Amino acid sequence: MADCELSVIIPCYNAGRYLSQAIDSVLSQESSVRSLEVIVINDHSTDRDSLDALSNCERTPGVRVLHNAGRPGPGAARNLGIDAADGEWIAFLDADDVWLPEGLEARWQVVQRTPDAEWVGADLRLWYEDGTLAADAYFKSGDISGQLLSEAYRTGRPIRVRRPVNEFIRSALAWTGTVMVKRDLIRHLGGFDPSLRQAQDLHMWISLSRVADFFFVPRTVALYRQHAASLTHGNEPPERWSISAHRRLLRDQNFRPYRALQRLKLSHCHQANAYYYRERGEMWHAACEAARALTYTPLCLASWRNLAASLARKR
DSSP states (O other): OTTOOEEEEEEESSOHHHHHHHHHHHHTOOOSOSOEEEEEEEOSOOSHHHHHHHHHHTTSTTEEEEEOOSSOSHHHHHHHHHHHOOOSEEEEOOTTOEEOTTHHHHHHHHHHHOTTOOEEEEEEEEEETTSOBOSSOHHHHSHHHHHHTHHHHHHTSOEEESSOHHHHHHSOOOOGGGOEEEHHHHHHTTSOOTTOSSOHHHHHHHHHHHHSOEEEEEEEEEEEEEOHHHHOOTTSOTTHHHHHHHHHHHHOGGGGGGHHHHHHHHHHHHHHHHHHHHHHTOHHHHHHHHHHHHHHOTTOHHHHHHHHHHHTTOO
């Protein structure tokens, strides 16, 4: 698409029952974006609802459907969309989530008013299966994120966080469905890491934070649907993939100045996994996670207490 300003990338894996709602929430936006395209990536869907929905998408004006023939997973699927995108800017949305009306314009105003902006985010709300919403916006209500973004909420205006590596290691301040990023910037970084089945977005945001300022809009612009498929981690501990992402960054020479904070973050992640296993009564796994936390922060009393409780079989 010639002179396309924005490409919206929507990966879809067996989410056909929600896909049309996601696409409609993008196409119905009233904004000052002059030209917009939607790129839907079929990420090896197998169910009939998804295949029918994807077939319908191919007949929808302004929507392109691509089929991921390579490694499955949201990271690889988004990379396929990034490679095919014509837009100067790229935004993301998952097939089971939606943008709120005026959510695009709230972010696009930053693009129009700040010529050197390359990366924009905003807030979201959790959307439960019974149709209710979380009481407050996700980042606003977070212990760490709420503190880091307090100025934006106090003034009601977007803020610029300069090279926010420390902030993003402490707490990710972006969510995929609210992020907009310059196409050339994300291509320069090589896209998402497809080897990460989860937390590839966390890895990307921290990578972006080293090379670009982050603009945060204190508005709820999207709803994150909470259902079984989006919540389950199987038998994996909650920080399994976050640990993988942070370990990659710890080994990255570009992040050498941040290694102390990365090690502290990894310690916290392993402690969280230890608590998870203790609650399940899996004390050997809990002890192993507590011991791994100590390899990163050997003087941390909380890790030692966690290890002692695990060995004593205390939940």
